[in-house]
Amino acid sequence: MSSFLHRLGAFVILVWLAVGLAACAGFVKGGDNRHNQPLSSTVVAGLKAMGSSPEAPMVVRIFKEEKTLEIWKKTNSGQFKLFKAYEICAFSGDIGPKFKEGDRQSPEGFYTITPGLMHPKSNYYLAFNTGFPNKFDRAHGRTGSDLMVHGDCSSRGCYAMTDAGIAEIYALARESFKGGNSSFQLQAFPFRMSAANMARYSQNQHIGFWKDIKEGYDLFEVTKTPPVWDVCEKQYIFNPASTGPLNALGPCPATIQNAALTAKQQADENAMSSYAAAEQKKEAEAEAVKARGEAVGSFFSGIGNMFGGGGQDPNIAPVISGKTAPKPMPPLRRS
Structure with missing residues (x-):
């Protein structure tokens, strides 16, 4: 009997670990129709x-540090425009990419969301899979499964929204697919990739990866259209001049040049250098103030020592008798 209970306990632990490491998996059963909720008249x-329109193409952008998920929609001009920003209820881990199953990190990078990644019967109200690991992640041997954007405001490596938020996001994606769009792009970033933020994290271990995905971020910023992305030489490449899928480990082709992108990148590099120089100056000034304070303290300590104010000689012990001091004698009177 004890052997059976031991095996049962081990089985329960294994199930618990599997659930914990499987990120945000899980589905409800039955005829729940929440995935078909129509968009509100206000949204339309x-x-x-x-x-x-609801049927127009869309782009999702995620910013971890700002806890923001944005929906961008294609307009009649051909460019995309920000439609709405939603607060991210929770994401697990810290800024930085996901590396392996169970590290509870939420992914960063560029992902392609297709109808097959939509999860209408998720335990977390509604959900769609980010598609992690993508081509870049696999090239680096990164592992993980069931990394979702979902409701329920609870995360184990996913991006969790409120139920009301995911209901609207899900409906926007559903209507975009109904409009004939085969996919939409998900861009997940550690923070808004401004020159100031890049300078602030210039010593971070992930800065090389962030510089890589910043090019895609910049392209969207200057063109307001989602860039074409692929992977070569184990790096992201945006708007490659070649056609067809690339070898993730093979050489990279040329890219389609964009003057606005080049100008933005140069401006950002100059700004990052300025931020770095300003930070170095601030640190140098702080060190100088500290050094001056120490010098002034030493000077006055030396002055005190010259006039006997240097304190008790540490080699001379104070004499404490414990006796009451005698009363002073009255002054001598002279006639």
Whole structure:
């Protein structure tokens, strides 16, 4: 009997570990119709006002540090425009990419979301899979499964939204697919990739990876259209001049040049250098103030020693008798 209970306990532990490491997996059963909730009239009117529609292509952008998920929609101009920003309820881990199953990190990078990655029966109200690991992740041997954007405000490596938030995001994605779009792009970043933020994290261990994905971030910023991405030489490449899928480990082809991108990158490099120089100056000034304070303290300590204010000689022990001091004698009177 004890052997059976031991095996049962081990089985329960294994199940618990599997659930804990499987990120945000799990599905509900039954005829729940939450995945078919129509978009509100307010959302439809908002899309129309910006020159878009529920059926138009969309892009999702995620910023960890700012805890923000953005929905961008294609407009009649051909460019994408920000439709709405949602607060991310929770994500696990810290800024930085996901490396392996069970590290509870939320992924960063570029992902392609197809209808097959939508999860209408998720235990977390509604969800869609990020597609991790993508081509870049696999090239680096990164592992993980069931990394979702979902509701329920609880995360084990996923991006968790409120139920109301994911319901609207899910419906926007559903309608975009119904409009004939085969996929939408998910861009996940550690923070808004401004020159100031890049300078602030210039010594971070992930800075090389962040510089890599920043090019895709910059392209979207200057063109307001999602860049074409692929992987070669184990790095992201954006808007490659060649056609067809690339070998993730093979050489990279040329890219389609963009003057606005080049100008932005140069401006950001100059700004990052300025931020770095300013930070170095600030640190140098702080060190100088500290050194001056120490010098002034030493000077006055020396002055005190010259006039006997240097304190008791540590080699001379104070004499404490414990006796009451005698009363002073009255002054001598002279006639």
